[in-house]
Amino acid sequence: MTPAPDLQDDSGIPTVGVLGGGQLARMLVLAGAPLGLRFKLLDPAPDACAGQLAPLTVGAYDAPDALRSFVEGIDVATFDFENVPAPAAEWLAATRSVFPPPRALAVSQDRLSEKSLFRELGIPVTAFAAVDTLDELHAAVATIGIPSILKTRRLGYDGKGQYRIRSAEDVQAAWSALGPQAPEVGLILEGFVPFQRELSIIAARDRSGEFCAWPLTRNWHVDGVLSASLAPARASAGIREKAMTYARTLAEALEYVGVFALELFEHDGELLANEMAPRVHNSGHWTIEGSHASQFENHLRAGLGLPLGSTAMRGQACMLNWLGAMPDRKTALAVPGLHWHDYGKRPRPGRKVGHATLCADSPAELAAKLERLGAALDRRAQVAPVVASLRDG
Numbered sequence: 001m002t003p004a005p006d007l008q009d010d011s012g013i014p015t016v017g018v019l020g021g022g023q024l025a026r027m028l029v030l031a032g033a034p035l036g037l038r039f040k041l042l043d044p045a046p047d048a049c050a051g052q053l054a055p056l057t058v059g060a061y062d063a064p065d066a067l068r069s070f071v072e073g074i075d076v077a078t079f080d081f082e083n084v085p086a087p088a089a090e091w092l093a094a095t096r097s098v099f100p101p102p103r104a105l106a107v108s109q110d111r112l113s114e115k116s117l118f119r120e121l122g123i124p125v126t127a128f129a130a131v132d133t134l135d136e137l138h139a140a141v142a143t144i145g146i147p148s149i150l151k152t153r154r155l156g157y158d159g160k161g162q163y164r165i166r167s168a169e170d171v172q173a174a175w176s177a178l179g180p181q182a183p184e185v186g187l188i189l190e191g192f193v194p195f196q197r198e199l200s201i202i203a204a205r206d207r208s209g210e211f212c213a214w215p216l217t218r219n220w221h222v223d224g225v226l227s228a229s230l231a232p233a234r235a236s237a238g239i240r241e242k243a244m245t246y247a248r249t250l251a252e253a254l255e256y257v258g259v260f261a262l263e264l265f266e267h268d269g270e271l272l273a274n275e276m277a278p279r280v281h282n283s284g285h286w287t288i289e290g291s292h293a294s295q296f297e298n299h300l301r302a303g304l305g306l307p308l309g310s311t312a313m314r315g316q317a318c319m320l321n322w323l324g325a326m327p328d329r330k331t332a333l334a335v336p337g338l339h340w341h342d343y344g345k346r347p348r349p350g351r352k353v354g355h356a357t358l359c360a361d362s363p364a365e366l367a368a369k370l371e372r373l374g375a376a377l378d379r380r381a382q383v384a385p386v387v388a389s390l391r392d393g
C-alpha cells in the first residue's frame, strides 16, 4: 500500500499540483473543487487553458526554477500528459507524493516497452518489431507483413508520427517520412489490425490497491483523432470480462495509482491492446455527466487516499469532440440532455477546443438526440456512425 500524502500546511485543504495546464488539468480542477481541493499548475504556455481556473506557473517542465516554484505548497503532484521528462518526474517524486508512478509514465512513453509489457502480462497485441534502420524495416515488413503501420516509438499522439504501409512500394516512402526521426525517437512496425471496433476501458486504482473501471466505451476516430465516444459499448460479457481483466492486470503490474485508459481493438471476438494512457483520457470525458463519479474525480480520490466513487452509469452517454473551433453554443444547448464543455482555448485547425456529452435513458432516445444535434449543428457525419450503432439493435 502507498500511504496517503501528508499535507504541507495545517489548513486541512490539500493542494494538488498538475504538470500540464491543458483541458485535462482544467477538468481535474473542476472535479476537485467540490472535494475542497486547491490546485497549482505548471505549463510552458502562458495561455494554458486550465490557468483560467487555478494559479499557473509558466515555465518549461524541466526548468529547475519553474519546478521549484511549482512544488512550493503542493501536497501531491500529477500530470495531464504522459510525455513528462523523466528527470522532472523523478525530481518531484523525491519530495512529493506523485501519481501515477513514474514507471507507468516511462512505459507508456515508448510504444516498444508498452507493447512488450502487454505481451509479458498476457495481454494480446498485434505483431510488432523495433526498427532503427531501413534494413531493419525491410526485415520487419518481411516478418510482420503488409498492411502494417510504421510509428514513432516516442512522442507520437493522435495518429501523428505514423505511416501506413499498404504495398511494397510504401516501404521506402514510410522510411523517407519517419526514418529521419529514428535516431531521436525510435521507430516500431506494427501489424495493421483490421478491427471491427475501437474500444477503451477507463480504470482507476487507489493507494490501497482498490480497483474499479467504468463500463466499456466504443470510440470513433477521424484521421487518428477521437471524434466520438459511446458508453456503454454494446459488447458481449466475454469481451467486457477480458477488458476488465487486462486493465486490472496492468494496474497491478505497475502498482498504479490514479486513472488510466487502455485502448483496445476488437477483432473477430478478441481484444488486442493498442496503447495505454497513464492519465485521464478523452474517451472518458462522458463520465463527467454519464456516471456517478467521473474519471477526473476518481483520479483525485485515488491520489489523495480517498475512497473511490461509483463508476456506475446514469444511463446512456455519447461524447462528441469539437476540433478547430467551437460550434454554436446556443443552438446546441436547445437539445435536452446536452452538456457543454468549452475549454476556453483559441481556435486553431485540428485543436481540441471542447466537447459535448449527450445523456439519455435509452439507446433509442440517445440516437434521436444525436440526430437532432447533428442536424442543428450541421455535424451529421460526426453523429452518423454513433446513431447507426445505436439503431443496430
Ligand code: AMP
Residues within 6 Å of the ligand: 126, 149, 156, 157, 158, 159, 160, 190, 191, 192, 193, 194, 195, 198, 221, 224, 225, 263, 274, 275
Ligand atoms: P495511436 O496513436 O496508436 O492511438 O493510433 C491512432 C489511431 O490509428 C488508432 O485509434 C487507430 O484508429 C489507428 N491505428 C493505430 N494502430 C493501428 C494498428 N496497428 N492497426 C489498425 N489501426 C491502427
